[in-house]
Amino acid sequence: xxxxxxxxxxxxxxxxxxxxxxxxxxxxxxxxxxxxxxxxxxxxxxxxxxxxxxxxxxxxxxxxxxxxxxxxxxxxxxxxxxxxxxxxxxxxxxxxxxxxxxxxxxxxxxxxxxxxxxxxxxxxxxxxxxxxxxxxxxxxxxxxxxxxxxxxxxxxxxxxxxxxxxxxxxxxxxxxxxxxxxxxxxxxxxxxxxxxxxxxxxxxxxxxxxxxxxxxxxxxxxxxxxxxxxxxxxxx
Amino acid sequence: xxxxxxxxxxxxxxxxxxxxxxxxxxxxxxxxxxxxxxxxxxxxxxxxxxxxxxxxxxxxxxxxxxxxxxxxxxxxxxxxxxxxxxxxxxxxxxxxxxxxxxxxxxxxxxxxxxxxxxxxxxxxx
Numbered sequence: 504x505x506x507x508x509x510x511x512x513x514x515x516x517x518x519x520x521x522x523x524x525x526x527x528x529x530x531x532x533x534x535x536x537x538x539x540x541x542x543x544x545x546x547x548x549x550x551x552x553x554x555x556x557x558x559x560x561x562x563x564x565x566x567x568x569x570x571x572x573x574x575x576x577x578x579x580x581x582x583x584x585x586x587x588x589x590x591x592x593x594x595x596x597x598x599x600x601x602x603x604x605x606x607x608x609x610x611x612x613x614x615x616x617x618x619x620x621x622x623x624x625x626x627x628x629x630x631x632x633x634x635x636x637x638x639x640x641x642x643x644x645x646x647x648x649x650x651x652x653x654x655x656x657x658x659x660x661x662x663x664x665x666x667x668x669x670x671x672x673x674x675x676x677x678x679x680x681x682x683x684x685x686x687x688x689x690x691x692x693x694x695x696x697x698x699x700x701x702x703x704x705x706x707x708x709x710x711x712x713x714x715x716x717x718x719x720x721x722x723x724x725x726x727x728x729x730x731x732x733x734x735x736x737x738x739x
Numbered sequence: 740x741x742x743x744x745x746x747x748x749x750x751x752x753x754x755x756x757x758x759x760x761x762x763x764x765x766x767x768x769x770x771x772x773x774x775x776x777x778x779x780x781x782x783x784x785x786x787x788x789x790x791x792x793x794x795x796x797x798x799x800x801x802x803x804x805x806x807x808x809x810x811x812x813x814x815x816x817x818x819x820x821x822x823x824x825x826x827x828x829x830x831x832x833x834x835x836x837x838x839x840x841x842x843x844x845x846x847x848x849x850x851x852x853x854x855x856x857x858x859x860x861x862x863x864x
Contacts, residue, residue: 535785674779679786695741695749695784715748724745 506565507532507650507682508553513562515545515552522548524706526562532650533679535696537714538686539729540703546686549703550653553684554581567650577607580647582640582654588628594639595624605647613646616672634665641669645676652683658692670696694725702732710739741783750791753782757792761801761812762823769814772802 506529513526523545530536540546551557553564555575563570566578588597601608617624620638631639641657654673658666670693677683685693690700694714702709709732717728721737731737743752760766772778775793779786793810796802800818802810813819838848 533787535787670783671780674783674785675776677786691745694745695743695782695788698785698787715750718746718748722746726745 506530507567509563509565510553511563511565513552513559513564515548515557515560517548521706523552526708528701528708528711530682530684532682534682534698535673535677536682536684537690537693537697537700537725538684538703539688539690539700539725540686541688541733544703545706546703547655550581550655550684550686553651554579554653556581577605578649578651580605580607580644580649580652582644582652582657584655585628585636585640590627590629592628593624594622594626594628594631597628597639597643598624601643601646607648609646609648612648612676613642616642616645616676619672619675620668633660634662637661637665638669638672641672645672648678650681652677652681654683654685656686656688658687658689666692689726690729691724691726697725700725700729702729704732749782749784750788750795753778753784753789754792754795756782757796758801758822758826761819762826766812768812768816768819770812771808772810772812774809 508528508530510526510528513523514521515523526549538546538549548557552559553566553575555564555572558572564575566575569575569578585597598610598613601613602610620642622635622639622642626635628636637657637660641654644652644654657669657673661669673683673685673696684701685696687693690697697714699711699713700717701711714725717723717725721728723731723737728737743749757766757772766772772793773781775786775789778784778789778793782789793802793804797804797810800815801813801822803813804810835848838851843851
């Protein structure tokens with residue numbers, strides 16, 4: 504196990520308003536980690552900062568030894584909500600776009616995942632149901648062969664059958680030494696997947712804990728613990 | 740999809756399910772367990788979690804890892820018998836305590852258990 508992701512003294516403001524303050528974090532390789540926080544807590548912003556999509560005004564982010572934004576972008580697979588594509592684009596064309604942009608995109612891995620998730624190449628984005636779109640987003644993200652995957656609310660608004668397939672594909676196609684961070688504000692369904700959880704509260708990382716420690720120390724489920732953290736009724 | 744009790748560590752719950760499968764002979768003595776990845780998919784769990792369950796099962800001598808091959812159920816029927824006794828005891832502990840708290844003494848508990856078995860539909864001889 505080695506340090507895969509290191510964040511030091513990260514501060515982020517938008518329109519002069521603090522979004523994230525004093526973020527410090529160290530993550531090892533080979534884990535599945537939940538990033539929890541209420542809507543607007545800064546989960547998406549933190550993921551975009553880690554992935555090198557948003558510029559970092561203050562602090563240092565190191566991913567697998569790389570600190571330059573351009574290098575980090577190649578080391579991190581951030582789920583793409585596909586807002587940048589025309590609605591009439593066929594999903595096969597988006598796959599080809601990914602192949603061109605990311606040298607680590609594995610076509611064979613994509614095809615395996617797409618087959619498992621029953622994705623059809625000739626469908627247009629506009630024709631996808633929310634569930635199918637969610638599956639496609641995951642297939643694209645997991646098909647890159649890299650060390651760090653950031654999945655931003657992959658289950659949000661998705662029907663339960665599709666959620667199960669998405670969870671199953673995460674387990675099937677995760678390499679042993681890669682780390683996946685999954686953000687969500689509803690945790691029970693993914694709790695069995697997670698090694699650790701990162702809880703964001705009041706603009707900063709309130710706590711990083713193993714799921715097991717929460718269960719053993721507080722005799723609580725992750726969801727319950729997380730709610731109590733937000734209500735301020737448990738202390739670390 | 741697995742239904743877990745959310746305030747008990749997943750690795751303990753997986754270990755428990757695997758032990759029940761060994762006791763019920765679904766996984767026979769000396770047979771090979773599915774791979775870590777297969778178990779992870781089956782249990783909707785992280786492979787680190789499954790590894791932890793298997794590690795404890797190895798330490799408790801119920802399974803034996805074979806280098807490069809995977810994990811095998813012990814060939815020793817006594818170990819499985821002990822495991823069975825242990826799990827049966829755990830189940831009885833919980834039930835006995837509940838019945839005792841109803842102010843039933845031992846002979847009343849035995850009598851009511853016998854009555855229960857006799858009246859049960861679809862008894863298992």
